[in-house]
Amino acid sequence: MTRQSSRFDTLRAGELPVTTSVDRLVEQSSDIAIMVTHSGSVEGISVNPECAGLGCLDHWVGREFHDFLTIESREKYAERSKAVLNDPDMVPRSMQLNHVDNAVWEFPIRYTLHRVNGRDSLLLLGRDMQPIAEIQQRLVAEQTARERDLQKIRSSETFFRVTLEASETPLLLVEPESGRIRDLNSAAATLLGSKVDTLSGGSFAQAFEGRSKSDLMESLRAAASAEEMKVLELVARRSGRQLTAFAQYFRAAGELHLLCRLALVDETDPASPEVTQSLAALFAEASDAIVFVDSKGLIRDANEAFLILTDAAQIRDVKAKSIGEFLARGSVDLKLIVDTAMKKGRLRNYATQIQSAVGTRANVDVSAVRLRRRGGDLGFGLIIRDVTPREVVETEAASSVMSEEAMRNVMDLVGTASLKTLVSATSDVVEKMCIETAVKLTGNNRVAASEMLGLSRQSLYVKLRKHGLLSSEPEAD
Incomplete structure (x- = not known):
């Protein structure tokens, strides 16, 4: 039986296409093609026009190929090129090399190394891996961000759990539509006569006596929606205690929830x-x-x-x-x-x-x-x-003292000052007494005192300083 030769055998036996066609074929079949001599210098280079990200690499020609490789890629290339040159029948296997150019630009290329017949040169056909590398970097960044978000969620959940459990106020989180207890703390569970694990996920209405689920949830929603706080009186089913419940809405992740606070009604409560x-x-x-x-x-x-x-x-x-x-x-x-x-x-x-x-x-x-x-x-x-009777006596006494002091001061000035000066001094005495009274009535609240006297705050400070009434005590709010 005669073996039928394949078209590959015919291609090996025949002649190659013209050079221009080979160049075009090489350019179209790979993103980058590099001819490297046996000594390791770049003899020629071709970049596919559709790979604009690679730019122009003509400056590589005539320079050592390993100069444009990272340190770890140099060892990989040296080992693979030596094996290909020593074994012409070696099946080409792809390998990824990382290039550096101008000390800052780094990009990965997946190559297959081919030995050129009749020459000790290597033809490197490469596929640009930058799009894949960018996707990988995005995936890594997304994964990192997701882990960071998960860590924040765990931290927030731990903070919520610790705060809820540490609170002495009995608290329950209730789903307003289903009426189920989403979460609660130990204080609420103890007040209801059960455990947190038993009550969590159960019906809120089942924890109390004498109220149907629909009636209780309707009352709870109405109390949470009311403008003024309403109190619900309930009786715990397991403990038999009389309780009061306060409800309010809050929104989390776009969903409405009910925060329900419980309080014990003591028989010895002052409101008996x-x-x-x-x-x-x-x-x-x-x-x-x-x-x-x-x-x-x-x-x-x-x-x-x-x-x-x-x-x-x-x-x-x-x-x-x-x-x-x-x-x-x-x-x-x-x-x-x-x-x-x-x-x-x-x-x-x-x-x-x-x-x-x-x-x-x-x-x-x-x-x-x-x-x-x-x-x-x-x-x-x-x-x-x-206090009108007491005020009358105190006012009369104060008026008497004021009159005597004012008269004494005026009499001391007669003969030593003009009438204008006497009137000015008297008005200063009255002004000082009015300011002292306003400051005393307002408990040293100078804002209220200024409003009471019809003065600006700055004017009041000027008059206080004028009459020596600025005390070292802090001003009341």
Whole structure:
């Protein structure tokens, strides 16, 4: 049987195509082709025009090929080129070399080395690996960024878990649609008479008695959506304890969740029926005016003594009005009382005047306290005491002393100064007394004192310095 020769055998036996066709074939079949002599110098180079990223490499011709390789690539090339030159029948295998050019530009090329027949030269046919290298770098960068994000998520989750568990307030995170407990802390689990693992993922309504799931979740959502904080009264199923629940919405990752805070209703709580009745009687029968206002100073409730003090006929005449309307200095007094009680929790014996509905005034001392409970503020409670008789005696005594001192000072100046000077000195005495009174009434709050006197803050400081009234004590807010 005669062996049929393949077309490769015919190609080996026949003649190669013309040189121009070979050059074109080499250019089109590879991104870069380099002819390297036996000594290692670049004899010729061809770059595919479609590989613009490689640029022009004509300056390689006549120079040593290994000069354009990284250190690790030089050893790989020296070993492979020696093997190809010593074994003409060696099957070409690809190898990746990293090139450097101009000391800063580095790019990878995957080559196959071919020995040229009749010559001790090597033809290197290469494929540009820069696009693949860029993709690999992006993948590495994405992986690094993802690991960094995962680390941040783990850190945030650990911080959340530690904070939730360390909180003494019983807290539960509830899904508003499904009504399931997403998370809770040990304080809440103990209050409900169970464990965190048992309650987590379970129904919120199942932890309480006497309420259906739909009814309880509807009440919980309504309480969270209300403008004013509402309290839900619940009974724990496992522990039998009477609890109050406060709910509020928050959004995380675009989804709404409910934060539910629980509080235990103690049987010995001060708000028991007997105590409540006693407080109501004290409020109604107290000789001093008692007023409850919100954070803006609007009257919510007042007792009979306040109605007498303001000459109001009934509670609806003063309810929902600002307490500042009944204070002699209006918004100045109101701002000072509210700000002080808000920052310090209470204010004692603030001297001012109450103006009644018919225009009469009475000297009063105002004490205020900030009312707070678990879950929010209730506003402020004011006790207003009429001190008119005491003020009259003190004012008369002070006026007498002032008159004697002023008269003595004026008499000392008679004969030594003109009438204009005497009048100026007297006005300075009165100005000093007015400033001292304003600073005393406002508790050394110079902003409120300047508003009370109708002066700018800078003008007040000038007059304080003029009369030697600048104290070393820090200024009240």
